[in-house]
């Protein structure tokens with residue numbers, strides 16, 4: 072039996088036992104309010120949350136390119152998104168490119184850089200949920216364009232773009248996308264993802 076009030080909204084995670092509220096509520100919408108502005112304080116909170124994520128040897132090899140809607144940097148990021156993502160992500164209040172620093176300028180390898188970046192974005196997305204914001208991560212990006220636009224050196228590997236903003240009515244989306252907003256949120260059962268539980 073589900074203990075979470077999943078029937079309250081179909082977007083809420085249907086968890087076997089209760090989990091932290093912001094984790095249960097976080098989801099990845101495509102309906103963003105094209106007029107909503109993210110404040111400096113909100114952006115600061117998101118980036119602080121990312122900064123305080125755990126990190127292998129505490130090397131913290133995660134870097135971020137943060138662009139608000141209306142800036143040249145934002146337009147550059149949108150133009151690098153694949154069509155399916157560009158169709159909705161241009162309404163986000165900000166787009167954040169997550170970059171893994173795979174080695175230092177001195178050539179020291181950072182083999183856990185991608186893992187570190189993922190942990191940081193997870194923190195960021197939960198902080199956003201707590202701030203009343205929504206996030207949607209994307210890998211559907213033409214990375215060569217991002218690398219060129221922001222002159223990223225070889226040791227800086229962009230991996231995701233995260234749209235951040237305010238939830239809008241799904242009815243404003245093209246029909247095919249609006250439909251996906253209401254699709255049930257599913258996960259593999261614990262029995263499948265836990266290989267051993269002793």
Ligand SMILES: Cc1cc2nc3c(=O)[nH]c(=O)nc-3n(C[C@H](O)[C@H](O)[C@H](O)COP(=O)(O)O)c2cc1C
Nearest residue numbers: 097098099100101156207208209210211212231256
């Ligand atoms: C690394 C990564 C890449 C993703 N890429 C895309 C993408 O390019 N376009 C998209 O619409 N969603 C993308 N997503 C969102 C996932 O589809 C979404 O997280 C998943 O369906 C689970 O839904 P939920 O976040 O609402 O729980 C991506 C998510 C992650 C973590």
